[in-house]
Amino acid sequence: MSKVVVVTDSTAYVPPDLVRKHGMIVAPLYVNWDGKTYRDGLDITLAEFYARLKASKTLPTTSQTTPDDFRKIFTQVLADGCEVLGVFISQTLSGTLESAWQVKKTMPDAPIELVDSRTSAMALGFVALAAARAAERGATLAEAAAVANKAVRRTNVIFVVDTLEYLHRGGRIGGAKRFVGTALNLKPLLTLVDGRVEAVETVRTKKKATERMLDLIAEDVQGHRPLRMSPLHASAKEEVEALAAAVDARFHPDECILSEVSPTIGTHVGPGTIGVAYCTGF
Numbered sequence: 139m140s141k142v143v144v145v146t147d148s149t150a151y152v153p154p155d156l157v158r159k160h161g162m163i164v165a166p167l168y169v170n171w172d173g174k175t176y177r178d179g180l181d182i183t184l185a186e187f188y189a190r191l192k193a194s195k196t197l198p199t200t201s202q203t204t205p206d207d208f209r210k211i212f213t214q215v216l217a218d219g220c221e222v223l224g225v226f227i228s229q230t231l232s233g234t235l236e237s238a239w240q241v242k243k244t245m246p247d248a249p250i251e252l253v254d255s256r257t258s259a260m261a262l263g264f265v266a267l268a269a270a271r272a273a274e275r276g277a278t279l280a281e282a283a284a285v286a287n288k289a290v291r292r293t294n295v296i297f298v299v300d301t302l303e304y305l306h307r308g309g310r311i312g313g314a315k316r317f318v319g320t321a322l323n324l325k326p327l328l329t330l331v332d333g334r335v336e337a338v339e340t341v342r343t344k345k346k347a348t349e350r351m352l353d354l355i356a357e358d359v360q361g362h363r364p365l366r367m368s369p370l371h372a373s374a375k376e377e378v379e380a381l382a383a384a385v386d387a388r389f390h391p392d393e394c395i396l397s398e399v400s401p402t403i404g405t406h407v408g409p410g411t412i413g414v415a416y417c418t419g420f
Contacts, residue, residue: 140249141220142273142282145211147203147234148178149227150263151370151400160270163215165207167227167234167402171198178402187401188373188409197304200402202233208241212250221249221279225266225286227258228333251283253290257330257415260368260397261295264417267366271420289420296329296338296354297370297413298347304408305335327351348381348412352388355416362418364392372399373409381412391416 141161146152148166157164166177169187171194176182178200191198208224215222229235235254242250253269255262269286277285299305325347327338338354341347359365367385371378382396399411 140279142223142269142277142279143215143218143220144266144270144273144282145208145215145222145224146262146266147226148180149232149258149400149402150266151179151259151397151403152263152266153395153397156267156395160267160274162266162270163211165203165211165234167203167232167400168201169198169401169405170201172196175201176401178400182401184373184398184401184404188404191404192373192409198401198405200232200405203237205237205240208238209244212241212245212248216245216248222251223269223273223279223282223286224250224252225255225262225269226252227262228256228330229254230256230333231258249279251279253283253286255286255293256290256332257293257295258333259295259399259403259413260370260395260415261293261330261417263368263395263397264293264366264415264420265289268417268420285420289417292419293415293417294329294355294358295370295413295415296327296351297407297411298325298327298341298344298351299407300344300410301408302326304406327354344377344412348377348384351414352384355414356388359389359416359418364418364420365389366393366395366417366420367391368395368397368415370397370399370413370415372404372407372411374412377410377412381414385414
């Protein structure tokens, strides 16, 4: 049986130790800023990116992983005698999955399966990890893809941003647009629905928003196990550490992964964003 290699993208921001442990490959998206292009997670550090984002008068733009990137990755995996399972950011948010499809169409006989996670950040990461762990247990390519598609339905992310400015200017605001122009002390709780940013509700302060976030997650998971959770942040280390402590005390998750938000996603949500991605049953 050929080994199944899971390929995901940099917006998942799966911690490097887990990428290595599970033999995953990460394809970078791109950040374009003042005439220069940076590979997400490779050419610019998170500290550099967020410091610049806070101070810059210009905002970066983002672009998808290219077909050429995927051709190189897929070709190498296949040359090693392995099969490819691609698990990527929602096609509603990025053209990355379409780039992968373009390559797959030119290799019709190659063992390649592609999955739309319909999400991003560590919610995407949990879907990719579920597939990689299934492959390690001996799942075939089709079986691992089925696990990924099932995990998509069991995975979610809820987050709160400091300001809607970045989502608004980047055109990713979706159903949260009705909150644009609201009082600054109102903090909207947001989620991703089929890759679209949708509003859950507004709370008066960020502290209250994080408390409400945990209540909503509790309602959603309803005691299902195993429970994997990832407190995540965009340049908000102290806040996410407090959130992680609250997550651990309330849920005692089977796995808790502290994650940062990649520059590609940070471009759209902005510094100060915190949230929790979670997955049940895998």
